[in-house]
Amino acid sequence: MSAALEAVHLNGQTLRITLDGARIGAITPVAGPAQAVILPLPVDPHVHLDKTHVIDRCPPAAPGLFGAIAAIMADVPNWTADDLRARAERGMREAWANGFRAIRTHVDWPAAQAPLSWSVLGEVAQDWAGRITLQRAALTALDTLGDPAIGPQIAAEVARTGGVLGCFIYRNDDLAAKLARVFDLARAHDLWLDFHVDEGLDTEATGFDAIVAQTARHGMGGRVLCGHACSLGTRPEADVARVMAQAAQAGVALTILPTSNGWLQDNSPGRSPRLRGMAPMQELRAAGVAVLLGADNVRDPFYPYGSYDALDIYRQAVLGQHLAPADWLDTITAAPARALGLPEARIAPGEAADFLLIAVPDWAEAISLPRAARQVFRAGALQPER
Numbered sequence: 475m476s477a478a479l480e481a482v483h484l485n486g487q488t489l490r491i492t493l494d495g496a497r498i499g500a501i502t503p504v505a506g507p508a509q510a511v512i513l514p515l516p517v518d519p520h521v522h523l524d525k526t527h528v529i530d531r532c533p534p535a536a537p538g539l540f541g542a543i544a545a546i547m548a549d550v551p552n553w554t555a556d557d558l559r560a561r562a563e564r565g566m567r568e569a570w571a572n573g574f575r576a577i578r579t580h581v582d583w584p585a586a587q588a589p590l591s592w593s594v595l596g597e598v599a600q601d602w603a604g605r606i607t608l609q610r611a612a613l614t615a616l617d618t619l620g621d622p623a624i625g626p627q628i629a630a631e632v633a634r635t636g637g638v639l640g641c642f643i644y645r646n647d648d649l650a651a652k653l654a655r656v657f658d659l660a661r662a663h664d665l666w667l668d669f670h671v672d673e674g675l676d677t678e679a680t681g682f683d684a685i686v687a688q689t690a691r692h693g694m695g696g697r698v699l700c701g702h703a704c705s706l707g708t709r710p711e712a713d714v715a716r717v718m719a720q721a722a723q724a725g726v727a728l729t730i731l732p733t734s735n736g737w738l739q740d741n742s743p744g745r746s747p748r749l750r751g752m753a754p755m756q757e758l759r760a761a762g763v764a765v766l767l768g769a770d771n772v773r774d775p776f777y778p779y780g781s782y783d784a785l786d787i788y789r790q791a792v793l794g795q796h797l798a799p800a801d802w803l804d805t806i807t808a809a810p811a812r813a814l815g816l817p818e819a820r821i822a823p824g825e826a827a828d829f830l831l832i833a834v835p836d837w838a839e840a841i842s843l844p845r846a847a848r849q850v851f852r853a854g855a856l857q858p859e860r
């Protein structure tokens with residue numbers, strides 16, 4: 475079967491793109507304005523499918539990150555296999571409808587033994603194999619993962635089950651020594667690492683710097699991903715410039731989470747926020763750091779809204795970080811693919827015909843018109859709407 479897409483905007487050009495079955499055929503420039511923008515199917519490097527879709531049963535009693543943590547802890551007794559599976563499946567169906575090709579979910583892992591959610595999400599990953607690649611990253615407190623009596627058991631089980639090792643770091647006592655043990659575990663088991671780090675605006679939150687130093691020391695560039703690093707937006711600029719250059723050199727990538735951080739940071743009852751809660755994307759990219767965007771939480775106490783939609787996250791980032799809309803599309807496509815160790819998808823002859831098509835002439839209109847018609851193509855076929 476052969477079909478053609480007329481007048482598609484890509485990298486500043488108007489193109490005619492033919493589809494040759496499941497692959498992209500010829501791409502030829504054409505005259506005149508474009509009628510649609512095209513994007514390789516997005517990748518989300520940072521979600522929480524174990525927590526998703528619980529907001530109606532555990533609304534937080536207090537604002538901010540720690541109010542959300544208290545609310546989710548109160549809901550954990552409800553996390554049976556059926557409950558976890560139903561909520562994660564709902565999230566995956568939304569991600570599928572919105573065109574994702576790959577996702578990494580963090581999974582709370584509070585003690586030595588693997589939680590039930592780890593195996594349930596492993597089953598969900600199996601069920602979705604061939605449609606959406608689903609990776610799992612363990613999310614343990616640094617004090618637990620860095621405990622020599624517990625950390626090795628977690629690392630061994632994560633390695634045995636094909637996961638990514640990770641932990642939550644925020645101004646921990648004895649941070650450097652605990653983090654060094656986490657890196658030793660990763661080296662011993664040949665694991666990739668993914669951190670929740672410095673998720674707060676305290677200028678003394680410098681866990682990101684310690685991760686960068688350990689990554690350089692172990693030569694683990696390309697295999698270490700951080701999320702949040704909100705305090706890069708509040709710390710002294712000279713310190714931030716120094717650590718950004720070191721992160722680029724070491725090969726540490728950083729995921730920005732515009733919805734959850736915009737929601738949770740500088741959040742006090744009866745008072746409007748003054749700070750944005752995000753690490754500075756423009757400076758990070760200028761320094762050479764790989765910058766990614768993720769949804770983080772969807773419909774839970776950390777962020778009560780959202781629906782696994784990369785274009786919604788992208789729009790929030792464009793507005794919150796003053797980005798040129800056509801210049802940062804790799805933050806939801808190629809950059810997260812690389813950080814997750816996946817092949818990069820491209821719009822080029824011979825590549826898989828997997829892409830989003832939005833009925834607007836350019837990316838400024840795509841930001842302006844969130845209700846513009848959007849089509850998902852997988853293997854050259856138009857995906858039916860939900």
Ligand SMILES: [Zn+2]
Pocket residue numbers: 520521522580670701770771
């Ligand atoms: Zn997260």
